Amino acid sequence: MTPSRPMRADARRNRARILAAAEEVFAEHGASASTEEVAARAGVAIGTVFRHFPAKRDLLAAIMKDLRRRLIDKAEALIANGDPKTAFFDYFTYLVESSAKIGTVVNLLAEEGPSIEPGEQIMALTHAFGTLMDAAREAGAVRPDVRPDEVIALLTATTHGAMAAGWSDDLRRRTVNLVLDGLRPH
Template structure:
C-alpha cells in the first residue's frame, strides 16, 4: 500500500467519525470527502460502500472500548470496574455518537452482530466480577444490563442531555443495580 494511500485512509476514517458523530449515520459521503480534503472517489476506493465505512469505524471503536475494559479489569477494583465502564460507555456515546450506531444499527438487524457480541462478552466479564465482589445485586442479568446500557446511551445522544443531567441519570440507573 502506498504511503499516501495509507495516510488518506486514516484521515478519512478519522474525519468520518467526526462527521457521523455530528450529523448521525445519514450524513453524506460527500461531506466526509470534503472535510477530509479528498475527492469522493477516494473515499469509495478505500471503503467501497458507505456501510463498509461505518463498519470500519465501528471496528476501531470496538477495539478502543475493549482496550478500556481490559485496563479497568487489570488496574481497577473489581467491585467498581463495572460501574466505571458503564459510565465510560455512556460518556463516550455522548461525545462520539457512533457507539449508538454500533449498538443500534446492529441491534435491529437479524444477526446479533459481532460488535454487540464482543461488547456483551466484555460487559459480562465486568458484571460477573462485580457480582462476585458483592457490589451488584446477584439477580441482575446481563441482558438487563445491556438493555439499560443501550437505553441510556441512546437517550444521552438523542436528547442531548446536559452533563449534569447525564450524570444524575446514570447515577439513578446504576443505583438500581446495587444491592439494596
C-alpha cells in the same frame, strides 16, 4: 482469487484519519454530511476516501466496526488493569457516554439499508461486560440479586434514551448515576 496484500503504512494512516474525520463529520452534520467534508477534515483527496470506502455505507460500517473495537479495547483494559469495585461502573458509564457518538452512525446505517451483522464483536462486548460485572459482584460492589439480563436491559434503555433524546451531558451523567446506584448494595 489472490490473497490481499497488507496495507501500506501510509494507506493505514490515511484510513485511520478518514475514519476519525468521518465520525466527527457525521456526528456534527448527520445525513447531510458530505464525503468531500470528510476528505477535507482528514486532509486527504476525495479519491483516497473512495479508494478505501467506495460507498457511504462502507464508510459508516467501518466507523461502526472501529467504534465497537474501541469499546472492546476499553473493556479489556479495565478487565486487565481496573479496580474490580469500579471497573464495571466505569465501563457502564463509558458505554452510555459513547452512545451519543454511536447514535448518529447507527441511525445513518439504518437509513442506508439492512443492518450490518456485528458477529464476533458483539459477542466479545457481551463477554467483556459480563466479566466486569462478575468481578464487581465478587468484590461486593454490585448487589448479589442483580441479573445480567437486567443490567443489559438498563444499559440498553439508558443508551437508547441518550441517543434518541439527545440528552445533555448533565442529564446523561445524572441518569447514569441513578441507574448505577440501583445496582450497588444498600
